[in-house]
Amino acid sequence: MQVRQRLENLSSELTATERKLCTALLLDYPYAGLDTIQDLAKKTGTSPPSISRFVTKLGFQGYQDFQRHLIDEIRQSNRSPLDLHVGDRPIQGDYLEDFVSRAVNLISASASAITSAQFERVCDLLGDEKRNVYLIGGRISDAIALYVSRHLRQVRSGVFHLPADPEIWPEYMLRMRSKDVLFMVDYRRYQRNLAELARRAKAQSGVQIVVLTDKWMSPAANHANEVFATPIESGTVWDSYSGAMVLMEAMLTRIAETNWDKTRKRIEAWDSLRFDHGARDDDQ
Amino acid sequence: MQVRQRLENLSSELTATERKLCTALLLDYPYAGLDTIQDLAKKTGTSPPSISRFVTKLGFQGYQDFQRHLIDEIRQSNRSPLDLHVGDRPIQGDYLEDFVSRAVNLISASASAITSAQFERVCDLLGDEKRNVYLIGGRISDAIALYVSRHLRQVRSGVFHLPADPEIWPEYMLRMRSKDVLFMVDYRRYQRNLAELARRAKAQSGVQIVVLTDKWMSPAANHANEVFATPIESGTVWDSYSGAMVLMEAMLTRIAETNWDKTRKRIEAWDSLRFDHGARDDDQ
DNA sequence: CTAGCTTTGATATTATTTTTTCATAGTCAA
DNA sequence: TTGACTATGAAAAAATAATATCAAAGCTAG
Numbered sequence: 001m002q003v004r005q006r007l008e009n010l011s012s013e014l015t016a017t018e019r020k021l022c023t024a025l026l027l028d029y030p031y032a033g034l035d036t037i038q039d040l041a042k043k044t045g046t047s048p049p050s051i052s053r054f055v056t057k058l059g060f061q062g063y064q065d066f067q068r069h070l071i072d073e074i075r076q077s078n079r080s081p082l083d084l085h086v087g088d089r090p091i092q093g094d095y096l097e098d099f100v101s102r103a104v105n106l107i108s109a110s111a112s113a114i115t116s117a118q119f120e121r122v123c124d125l126l127g128d129e130k131r132n133v134y135l136i137g138g139r140i141s142d143a144i145a146l147y148v149s150r151h152l153r154q155v156r157s158g159v160f161h162l163p164a165d166p167e168i169w170p171e172y173m174l175r176m177r178s179k180d181v182l183f184m185v186d187y188r189r190y191q192r193n194l195a196e197l198a199r200r201a202k203a204q205s206g207v208q209i210v211v212l213t214d215k216w217m218s219p220a221a222n223h224a225n226e227v228f229a230t231p232i233e234s235g236t237v238w239d240s241y242s243g244a245m246v247l248m249e250a251m252l253t254r255i256a257e258t259n260w261d262k263t264r265k266r267i268e269a270w271d272s273l274r275f276d277h278g279a280r281d282d283d284q
Numbered sequence: 285m286q287v288r289q290r291l292e293n294l295s296s297e298l299t300a301t302e303r304k305l306c307t308a309l310l311l312d313y314p315y316a317g318l319d320t321i322q323d324l325a326k327k328t329g330t331s332p333p334s335i336s337r338f339v340t341k342l343g344f345q346g347y348q349d350f351q352r353h354l355i356d357e358i359r360q361s362n363r364s365p366l367d368l369h370v371g372d373r374p375i376q377g378d379y380l381e382d383f384v385s386r387a388v389n390l391i392s393a394s395a396s397a398i399t400s401a402q403f404e405r406v407c408d409l410l411g412d413e414k415r416n417v418y419l420i421g422g423r424i425s426d427a428i429a430l431y432v433s434r435h436l437r438q439v440r441s442g443v444f445h446l447p448a449d450p451e452i453w454p455e456y457m458l459r460m461r462s463k464d465v466l467f468m469v470d471y472r473r474y475q476r477n478l479a480e481l482a483r484r485a486k487a488q489s490g491v492q493i494v495v496l497t498d499k500w501m502s503p504a505a506n507h508a509n510e511v512f513a514t515p516i517e518s519g520t521v522w523d524s525y526s527g528a529m530v531l532m533e534a535m536l537t538r539i540a541e542t543n544w545d546k547t548r549k550r551i552e553a554w555d556s557l558r559f560d561h562g563a564r565d566d567d568q
Numbered sequence: 569c570t571a572g573c574t575t576t577g578a579t580a581t582t583a584t585t586t587t588t589t590c591a592t593a594g595t596c597a598a
Numbered sequence: 599t600t601g602a603c604t605a606t607g608a609a610a611a612a613a614t615a616a617t618a619t620c621a622a623a624g625c626t627a628g
Contacts, residue, residue, distance in 0.1 A: 099395075
């Protein structure tokens with residue numbers, strides 16, 4: 001029987017340490033198991049005895065027997081490399097797997113809904129250091145705006161995440177110039193006040209507006225210069241933002257790569273300023 | 285350099301025994317080399333010392349070093365076709381499309397690194413209304429924690445997102461009970477203070493800890509009851525969290541579906557209470 | 569909170585694997 | 599044929615890896 005399958009079978013009766021091992025093995029399956037027992041122990045923060053007991057529990061004679069099995073598996077599956085990744089998950093109707101395949105569809109659809117010209121235009125806008133960037137999102141989608149602003153801040157200066165409280169918005173609006181960019185994320189259950197913010201910011205300062213929304217198009221999109229629309233229907237009770245997330249990652253990566261030298265220097269400078277008790281410098 | 289190639293290069297200056305070894309290695313390449321040195325000696329009718337000398341001649345530190353190389357080679361060659369995109373090769377062609385295929389790859393890998401039993405366990409933990417849930421993430425990854433907490437709050441009560449400032453953590457720690465759940469997101473460039481928080485929360489209240497991290501395993505994972513590990517290497521300048529994101533969406537959806545009636549009522553009640561002009565509810 | 573149970577890793581022990589040493593066998597030129 | 603050399607494997611030694619033991623820590627039910 002496949003090692004992987006044995007892990008599945010036993011996974012209900014594993015101890016904390018054993019689960020940790022299970023996680024590590026599956027994450028880099030099957031190669032993680034080819035390390036020596038000590039190295040694996042160190043990597044997983046467990047101990048050789050625990051590993052030894054674990055593989056015994058899985059039904060092997062000992063660690064070496066376990067490794068022999070893994071090697072055999074590799075040998076077998078060599079003919080169809082894809083097996084390793086997809087084929088041998090035994091459980092039918094596995095929730096996670098099913099969900100993932102839907103998400104993957106969404107993500108592909110998201111990407112193909114955006115032309116590369118538009119993609120480049122928005123990257124240029126947000127990457128342009130001469131423009132300040134203001135970001136905000138809706139109740140849930142603000143998490144995405146936050147993700148973008150945290151990253152963007154590593155690449156460039158002049159990035160401002162607007163707080164949730166509308167009372168404070170005017171303070172930011174007064175600083176917006178017509179070259180600046182207002183980046184809004186607004187998915188359905190649209191928030192009226194975001195559209196209002198867009199309208200007024202546009203009217204007052206002529207700021208450039210980029211909106212990330214779904215196909216029904218947030219009312220804020222009416223005032224936008226650029227609209228990224230991604231599908232969100234996952235066929236479940238919630239909408240899925242994974243398409244938006246990947247799109248944003250692609251955008252951020254593109255921006256960072258475009259001026260990588262500057263970004264690298266900026267990150268280094270930033271790191272040297274980080275307060276020490278909060279950060280580990282050894283990155284691995 | 286490939287072992288195979290080294291064999292080629294040296295083939296002119298090999299002794300009789302070495303040629304025998306060379307043949308055997310190539311005949312069942314690269315698996316023959318994964319045997320122990322004794323077994324290989326027996327199979328080839330040579331002796332361990334000869335093999336040891338041979339691999340040294342090939343330029344390795346010793347037999348184990350030689351094996352490590354072979355394993356790496358297998359690892360490389362066994363990558364799925366999609367993985368091949370990911371190498372260090374810069375993205376070419378349509379940027380977005382290529383990025384998406386990398387992300388999809390990461391996402392599938394993330395899912396297959398998690399057993400369905402573990403997935404269910406964590407869903408149960410976070411969905412259990414008898415437990416309070418505390419969430420926090422690192423500098424960047426907190427966006428994911430935020431996303432989870434916003435969603436979770438729609439499903440159930442007793443969800444608390446810890447603020448970034450460690451000064452305020454004790455206030456939350458004092459409220460943690462041993463049944464409660466502390467959910468942490470910590471990806472590389474781990475934050476020391478998160479591990480510290482985990483340690484102390486565990487020591488003080490025996491809270492259940494769930495950690496979402498990468499394969500290098502955040503130090504916080506040492507204190508965890510459950511660890512979700514997702515791959516993050518996208519082959520670009522940034523790590524990609526899309527695997528984590530999809531996993532979280534799957535989890536949230538699962539939780540919401542499990543008690544959908546309650547959730548629906550909760551959302552309705554919530555909506556009727558929202559301040560009408562769209563005020564966004566603050567998170568902390 | 570405590571008693572009794574399970575889990576865990578430090579240490580010691582044992583087993584295994586690899587390399588070194590060294591004597592012998594083989595090769596080839598004179 | 600001899601002597602100088604290389605190649606080879608048996609055996610010993612060293613290095614490395616895996617497991618057993620055991621005390622301590624953790625957990626759970628009462």
